Amino acid sequence: MHANTDNEGSRLGMWLFLYTEIMLFGGLFVLYAVYYNRYPGEFSAAGRELELAKGALNTGLLLLSSFTAAASIETLRKGAKRAALGLLGSTVLLGLVFLFNKYLEWSHKFAHDIFPGSDTLLKGPKGETVFYGLYFTLTGLHALHVFLGCAVLSACWVLVLKGRVTGERMNLLENTGLYWHLVDIVWIFLFPLFYLIL
Amino acid sequence: MTEKPAEKTALSITALLGVLAALLFLTGLSIALAHFYTGPLRVAAALSIAAVKTGLVLIFFMHLRQAGKAVALSFLATVVTLAVFIGLTFADTLYR
Numbered sequence: 001m002h003a004n005t006d007n008e009g010s011r012l013g014m015w016l017f018l019y020t021e022i023m024l025f026g027g028l029f030v031l032y033a034v035y036y037n038r039y040p041g042e043f044s045a046a047g048r049e050l051e052l053a054k055g056a057l058n059t060g061l062l063l064l065s066s067f068t069a070a071a072s073i074e075t076l077r078k079g080a081k082r083a084a085l086g087l088l089g090s091t092v093l094l095g096l097v098f099l100f101n102k103y104l105e106w107s108h109k110f111a112h113d114i115f116p117g118s119d120t121l122l123k124g125p126k127g128e129t130v131f132y133g134l135y136f137t138l139t140g141l142h143a144l145h146v147f148l149g150c151a152v153l154s155a156c157w158v159l160v161l162k163g164r165v166t167g168e169r170m171n172l173l174e175n176t177g178l179y180w181h182l183v184d185i186v187w188i189f190l191f192p193l194f195y196l197i198l
Numbered sequence: 199m200t201e202k203p204a205e206k207t208a209l210s211i212t213a214l215l216g217v218l219a220a221l222l223f224l225t226g227l228s229i230a231l232a233h234f235y236t237g238p239l240r241v242a243a244a245l246s247i248a249a250v251k252t253g254l255v256l257i258f259f260m261h262l263r264q265a266g267k268a269v270a271l272s273f274l275a276t277v278v279t280l281a282v283f284i285g286l287t288f289a290d291t292l293y294r
Contacts, residue, residue: 008266008268011265011266011269012266012268012269012272015265015269015272015273016272019272019273019276022276022277022280023276023279023280026280026283026284027283030283030284030287033284033287033288034287034288034291037291037292038291052229056225056229059225060222060225063218063221063222063225064218066218066221066255066259067214067215067217067218067259069259070209070214070258070259071211071214074209074210074211074214075211177259177260178260181255181256181259181260182260184255184259185252185255185256188248188251188252188255189245189248189252191225191248192228192232192244192245192247192248195232196228196229196232196244197232197240197241197244197245
């Protein structure tokens with residue numbers, strides 16, 4: 001396929017977009033830090049109610065998916081299309097399992113009447129309300145990113161299959177990979193903030 | 199436009215697996231630390247491990263070092279901006 005592509009320009013554009021994402025999540029992390037500083041006791045009490053095992057499992061899944069994403073790019077670069085498709089498909093699958101675990105986690109909270117605006121939270125201590133507000137906002141926003149990542153990765157999978165994305169022309173896949181890794185990095189910080197330090 | 203032939207981003211699958219193993223090990227370390235250590239450096243330790251993991255992802259999965267000067271400088275500018283933002287926020291909220 002002949003076309004004028006500017007790899008460096010396209011990559012820089014992707015990074016510029018990633019910076020806006022860093023500032024978006026960074027701002028929310030600051031909000032978390034300020035409120036943790038104000039309500040340390042209530043944050044700790046609420047944070048210990050989260051399911052560490054599920055959080056740890058999800059961390060492993062996302063790290064593994066970052067590996068499969070990076071590996072799919074390297075294998076496609078070497079021309080191994082089938083292997084690249086397998087790795088790319090695994091990445092999407094791992095993302096979906098992550099979302100399913102998140103769904104289970106949120107459902108358990110909902111079952112205990114813990115969700116934004118629920119009676120339990122409105123009547124409970126203020127720090128707890130703030131904690132769960134941040135929990136649902138941050139993990140929700142992150143899950144939305146995982147979902148969108150899965151959608152774009154699936155699109156890449158189809159384009160690789162059709163031969164529109166190849167080892168010589170893989171800008172789209174590389175940029176999608178960058179996005180997926182950033183989503184992983186966001187989780188690398190969310191995990192200790194919500195599941196470990198409290 | 200011709201493309202530069204030798205963008206040295208290629209990493210072997212074995213090397214990528216090594217990075218994954220390191221990431222998983224650091225996750226385990228972080229969990230173990232949170233479980234057994236309750237001292238004053240608890241938060242700092244967890245966030246430091248997260249920072250190291252982030253470094254691994256940036257360097258080996260996102261090829262930050264091979265992405266060119268424009269990306270390197272703009273990335274640095276973003277991190278510094280965020281750091282200033284965090285610093286100013288705490289300069290305000292901690293000393294009110």
